[in-house]
Amino acid sequence: MALKSVTGLTTPCVLVLDCGFQAGRHVRIQGSVPCGSQWFSVNFCCSDGPSCDIAFHFNPRLDQNCVVFNTFQNRSWQCNQTKEENPFKHGASFQLDIHITEEHFEVLVNNNVFDRYSHRIPLCQVKSLEVQPKVDIHKIEFF
Secondary structure, three states, X not given: OOOEEEEOOOOOEEEEOOOOOOOXXXXXXXXXXXXXXXEOEEEXXXXXXXXXXXXXXXXXXXXXXXXXXXXXXXXXXXXXXEEOOOOOOEOOEEEEEEEXXXXXXXXXXXXXXXXXXXXXXXXXXXXXXXXXXXXXXXXXXXX
């Protein structure tokens, strides 16, 4: 059963999870990619202010057919981890699951393991989830 379930969102949006982000939790995002969207991002942020540290930046780039993973810390991006494939398609619905483990974020797209991203910032610093356009969000659930 979900700890929190949110519908009716428009992007950009920021959600704070009161019980925090920790190993064993996971986030499920159900949505679709509108035609014409070149990219969208899902960010696990360390605060809700501008230029805050981002522990995990998940950035599907439809115009480049890749997905970029990164961390933004002390006002600069670290080295990109890029996956040269993109399971997100214009006009198609998706289910994005991000499982949080002690070592990494495990990303599943439409119930298929897509990739993993090792923690570069301690999980205890993550306070909110941010979704940037252009993407249509149907539901976000926290487990």
